[in-house]
Each structure stands twice: as structure tokens, then as C-alpha cells.
Amino acid sequence: MSPAGSWEALSSALHAGADSIYFGVEQLNMRAKSSNNFTVDDLPKVAELCAQYSAKSYITLNTIMYDHDLQLMRNIVDAAKANGITAVIASDHAVLMYAKKKNMEVHISTQTNITNIETIEFFSVFADVIVLSRELSLSQVSDITREIKRRNICGPSGKLIQVEVFAHGALCMAVSGKCYLSLHSHFSSANRGACIQNCRRDYIVTDKETGYELEIDNEFIMSAKDLCTIGFLDKIIATGVEVLKIEGRGRSADYVHTTTKCYKEAVRSIADGTYTAEKIHQWTEDLSTVYNRGFWDGYYLGRTMGEWSSSEESQSTKRKVYLGKGLNYFDKPKIGYFKIEAQSINVGDEIIITGPTTGYVHAVVSELRVNDILVQQASKGDCVTIPIEEVIRPSDSIYKLVDSRTGNSK
Amino acid sequence: MIRIIHLREKCIGCNACVELAPDRWKMSRKDGKSVLVDGEEKNGIFIALVGDDELKKNQIAAKMCPTNIIKVEKVQRKS
Numbered sequence: 001m002s003p004a005g006s007w008e009a010l011s012s013a014l015h016a017g018a019d020s021i022y023f024g025v026e027q028l029n030m031r032a033k034s035s036n037n038f039t040v041d042d043l044p045k046v047a048e049l050c051a052q053y054s055a056k057s058y059i060t061l062n063t064i065m066y067d068h069d070l071q072l073m074r075n076i077v078d079a080a081k082a083n084g085i086t087a088v089i090a091s092d093h094a095v096l097m098y099a100k101k102k103n104m105e106v107h108i109s110t111q112t113n114i115t116n117i118e119t120i121e122f123f124s125v126f127a128d129v130i131v132l133s134r135e136l137s138l139s140q141v142s143d144i145t146r147e148i149k150r151r152n153i154c155g156p157s158g159k160l161i162q163v164e165v166f167a168h169g170a171l172c173m174a175v176s177g178k179c180y181l182s183l184h185s186h187f188s189s190a191n192r193g194a195c196i197q198n199c200r201r202d203y204i205v206t207d208k209e210t211g212y213e214l215e216i217d218n219e220f221i222m223s224a225k226d227l228c229t230i231g232f233l234d235k236i237i238a239t240g241v242e243v244l245k246i247e248g249r250g251r252s253a254d255y256v257h258t259t260t261k262c263y264k265e266a267v268r269s270i271a272d273g274t275y276t277a278e279k280i281h282q283w284t285e286d287l288s289t290v291y292n293r294g295f296w297d298g299y300y301l302g303r304t305m306g307e308w309s310s311s312e313e314s315q316s317t318k319r320k321v322y323l324g325k326g327l328n329y330f331d332k333p334k335i336g337y338f339k340i341e342a343q344s345i346n347v348g349d350e351i352i353i354t355g356p357t358t359g360y361v362h363a364v365v366s367e368l369r370v371n372d373i374l375v376q377q378a379s380k381g382d383c384v385t386i387p388i389e390e391v392i393r394p395s396d397s398i399y400k401l402v403d404s405r406t407g408n409s410k
Numbered sequence: 411m412i413r414i415i416h417l418r419e420k421c422i423g424c425n426a427c428v429e430l431a432p433d434r435w436k437m438s439r440k441d442g443k444s445v446l447v448d449g450e451e452k453n454g455i456f457i458a459l460v461g462d463d464e465l466k467k468n469q470i471a472a473k474m475c476p477t478n479i480i481k482v483e484k485v486q487r488k489s
Contacts, residue, residue: 027422027442033477068437069423188476192424196476 001058001164002260004046005031005249011359012253014049016260020056022089024193024249025076028069029060030111032193034250040076043083056086060249062109064191065092077104087129096126100156110134110166111191113175117147120161128155129243131164134171134227137302138239141165145240162242167233168259168287169247171224171298173199199223200293228295230283233266234275236300248291254320254352255290257360262286289318289401319404320352326396327383336388338398344379345400349409353388355396363388411487412465416446416456417479426474431467434460459485 002013004023013021023046024031025038038046043059050057059080065073077099080088087105090096091112099106107129114120115133123130132141141163147153148161155161172179174190182196183189200223204213227247229236236244244267246259262283269275287295294315324341336353345351347368353361369385370378378384402409414434421443427435428444438445449456460468465482472480 032422066423066425066437066442068425068439069442071439072423072442186476187426187474189424192422192476194422194424194476 001243001245002256003169003246003249003251004256005034005037005251006253007356008253008354008359009249009251009256010046010049011357012257012354013260013359014053014055015359016257017264018053018055018260020058020086020243021050022058022060022245022249024060025079026072027193028063028065028073028076030062030190030193030195031060031249032063033188034193034195040079043079043085047084050086051084058087058089058107059085060089060109061095062089062091062111063193065094070094074098077102080104089131096123100126105157107131107164111178113178115140117144117151117153120144120148121151121153124153124155124161126156127161128157128159129162129164131166131243131245132241133175134166135175135299136165138235138300139302141236141241141300142239149240163240164243164245165236165239165241166227166298167229167236167244167246167263168227169245169251170293171227173224223293225294225296226292227298228284228287228292229297229300230262230266230287231280232297232301233263234270237267237270251291253354253360257362258286258290285317289316291316314404317404318350318401319407320399321402323351323398323400326353326355326358326392326394326398328394329388329392330385331391334387334389335385336392337383337385338392340378340380340382340384342380343400344377345384346377346409350401351386351398352401353392353396353398355393358391358393358396361388361390361392411459411485412462412468413483413485414446414449414458414460414464414468415481415483416444416449416458417454418443418446418456419454420477420479422477424476426476427471427480430471430474431464434458434464434468435471 001020002018004010004013004021023038025040081102081104087107088099089107089109091109106127108123108127110131113133120130145163153161179190182198185198186196188194188196206213291314322342323345324339327339328337347365349365351363365386367387368375370382400409423442428437434447435444446456446458449458468482472482
């Protein structure tokens with residue numbers, strides 16, 4: 001299950017082979033502030049796109065709810081049902097109750113913090129899929145899935161409850177997202193989708209008596225590294241979970257594409273017995289090229305209590321630099337036409353193209369022409385043609401990938 | 411006089427402005443976003459001209475708005 005915080009991310013997830021995607025509309029979701037959310041009017045197009053790729057679509061409706069939110073919540077559930085969205089991801093009981101009344105499939109959000117079998121039994125009255133709390137170990141997850149089968153706990157559909165867990169992406173210092181820090185310091189509530197991520201910064205502790213200031217030794221003590229389970233995904237699947245969630249509705253198309261592709265390949269490899277150390281190494285390397293705060297294995301292996309990121313910035317090994325926009329695509333010769341608006345582009349550069357329909361396209365510049373003349377380099381102001389296998393569009397942006405440390409493109 | 415400006419579209423319905431300046435703000439039960447009382451709309455932006463006595467409360471509301479969509483400014487009187 002992949003995150004879709006924008007049309008670009010949605011297309012990238014579908015192209016990369018996501019079995020399902022999740023997205024938010026209006027303001028009642030956990031990325032109300034940071035992601036470019038969809039509106040109720042976008043639902044038919046989202047559902048249609050997902051249907052084209054036989055992917056399921058889940059709408060997030062998982063903030064805390066106030067009285068004044070109830071009508072909007074009901075409108076969103078009604079619109080989701082009418083437009084054929086697969087399910088609603090919810091945590092507030094008002095949402096569960098209304099969705100059940102409307103016969104809309106419900107998945108229980110991680111915000112509900114489910115950590116035991118009896119709570120699963122309780123929520124099975126409403127939901128067919130349950131996302132577990134992010135803090136459980138593998139054996140705790142296994143116990144829960146085994147007990148679901150043994151006790152034959154079924155959801156409203158009559159089928160056994162499916163368990164979903166986080167596979168990749170940001171974790172935070174709070175128990176499955178219930179955090180007050182952002183509200184406390186900046187009046188911006190994480191539980192209303194407006195987390196400002198102040199845990200991701202470094203802090204100084206002041207001794208009130210003497211005024212001495214101590215910079216905290218391991219720097220970003222509250223900023224957890226990102227979860228990455230690709231190296232022990234076989235163990236996760238062996239617990240009996242059926243949905244793997246990739247976090248990141250606030251993240252870009254290249255992140256969504258790369259994470260979806262790697263995890264999809266890993267799941268397939270596990271199924272056909274080709275999950276090897278070499279492949280894991282390659283996936284980990286690929287995952288490192290997109291936004292991350294450094295990786296750790298979360299709480300699944302039960303060893304480390306918390307691994308903290310050493311910087312606020314992304315630790316990705318590659319950084320994307322904006323070059324310009326798409327202008328046209330010539331189908332027969334498979335050539336993309338772009339306007340370079342910043343920096344310069346060279347033969348041999350690694351480029352990515354992202355857009356609402358295109359999603360994510362990766363290529364290496366094999367040939368570069370300005371006014372039909374072969375060149376080695378083109379700069380700001382030039383219009384260039386580049387051979388590209390996939391169709392690109394005027395709504396697309398083109399970037400080059402550079403090394404994060406050196407800034408060099410090769 | 412003060413002018414209160416509200417870029418309503420970006421509201422996430424957190425209720426903070428209503429708590430801080432209840433005479434000037436209320437929550438819409440229709441779409442869950444806040445409403446600037448007596449605000450007039452122009453291109454999606456709501457504006458209300460109100461007395462100086464409301465300055466403080468609304469300045470706090472503006473400061474506390476998590477999405478920074480409330481602006482409060484003093485209106486210079488023409489002499």
C-alpha cells in the first residue's frame with residue numbers, strides 16, 4: 001500500500017505496481033497541512049485511475065474529530081461510497097459507526113494503537129483490515145495473526161480480519177502518532193494533520209540554577225530514523241500480515257516510485273524463493289537514493305529501543321536539482337522536448353521526470369540536441385530534445401540527480 | 411479600525427480561532443472550517459472591518475493559527 005499525497009505520487013505508485021494506494025481529501029486526515037490533498041470532486045478520477053491498474057483505493061479519515069467535523073466526515077464517507085473508493089481508514093468511533101451504517105468498508109488506522117487480540121476482536125465488528133501499532137515486535141505480530149485464525153475473528157465482510165503493518169518510512173517518537181509536542185510548542189496539532197515535526201530538530205538543555213547550556217550529545221534525540229524492513233521482509237511476511245504500508249503522503253513522486261518498486265520486487269522474490277542478500281543490498285542502495293533520515297529496523301526485532309537520526313536533513317545519497325519543464329513528446333522517434341529553466345544539463349546526466357499523469361520516469365541522457373544540433377551541454381534558456389522511452393507531457397518537470405555530498409551529477 | 415483577513419480554503423478546522431476570539435469566529439457545521447463573522451468574500455478571501463477592541467484577541471488567533479491563514483492589520487484613517 002503506497003502513499004498518494006499528489007497526482008504525481010498517485011501515478012508513480014500505480015506505475016510502480018502498488019496493490020493499493022491511500023490518500024486524503026479535504027482537512028480530516030493526518031497530512032492536512034503538509035500534503036497537497038485531493039478534494040471530494042477528485043474522487044471519481046482517483047477511483048477511475050486505480051481501477052485502470054486494478055489497485056484498491058483507501059481514503060484517510062483518521063484525525064481526531066470534533067462536533068463541527070461530523071457533517072464533513074459524513075459527506076466524505078458518502079462521496080467515497082458513491083464513487084467506488086474501496087475503503088475508509090479511520091480511528092474515531094464516529095467514523096466507524098457512520099461507515100458501518102453506510103456499508104462502507106473500514107480499515108482501522110494505526111492512530112488507534114491496536115496492540116492485542118481482544119482489541120482486534122472489538123474492532124472486528126466494524127473493520128476488515130486492522131493496522132497494528134507501530135511499536136510491536138515480530139513475535140507480538142505473529143501471535144496476533146495466529147490468534148485471529150484460531151478464534152476465527154471475521155470482519156463485516158465475513159472474511160478473516162487482515163492485519164496491516166508499517167513496512168517503510170518515517171517513524172516518530174510518539175506512540176503511533178499520538179503526539180502533543182507540535183501543539184504544545186507551535187499550537188499546530190499533529191492529531192489534526194498539522195504536525196510541524198519539531199522533534200526533528202536539535203535542542204539545548206539549560207540548567208535553570210546556573211544557566212549552563214548543554215547541547216544534547218547525540219544531537220537529534222527525538223528524531224527517529226526512518227523504518228526500513230526490506231532486509232527482513234521475509235520475517236515480516238512470515239508473521240502472517242497481509243498488507244504492507246509505505247509511509248509518506250508528504251513525500252515526492254520519486255520516493256513513492258522507488259519505495260513501491262523495491263518492496264513489490266521484494267515481496268515477489270520472497271514468494272518465488274529468490275530473496276537473496278545481493279538483491280537486498282541493491283534494494284537498500286536504491287532506497288537510500290530517495291528521501292530518508294537514515295534507516296533502522298523499527299521495533300520489530302525488539303533489540304534497539306530507539307535509533308535517532310543524526311541530522312534534520314534527508315540522508316538520501318542523491319539529491320534532485322530542478323532543470324525545467326516538459327514541452328512535447330514525439331511518439332515515433334521517442335524523443336522528449338524540454339525547456340531548461342535552471343542549471344545545465346549534460347550528456348550522461350541521470351535525470352528524472354515527474355508529473356501528474358507521467359508519475360515518475362528515470363533516464364540517462366544519451367543524446368542532447370539544441371535546435372536539432374548535437375551538443376554535450378545545454379543551459380538555462382535552451383530548449384532541448386532527449387531520447388526517452390516513456391511519454392512525457394507539458395505538465396511534467398525535469399530534474400537531474402546529483403550526489404548529495406559532492407553536488408556532482410556523475 | 412482593524413481589518414481581519416481570512417484565507418478560508420486552507421483552514422484545517424482545528425477550532426483554535428474560535429477558542430481565542432469567540433465573538434469573531436465560529437465553526438461551520440457544513441464543511442468543518444472556521445467562519446469569519448461578518449466577513450465579506452472576494453476571490454475566496456474573507457475580510458471583516460471591526461473595532462480596535464477586538465485587536466488583541468484576533469492577533470492571538472492569527473498567531474496561533476496552525477496554517478497561518480489569518481492576518482490582522484490596523485487600518486490607517488484618512489485625514
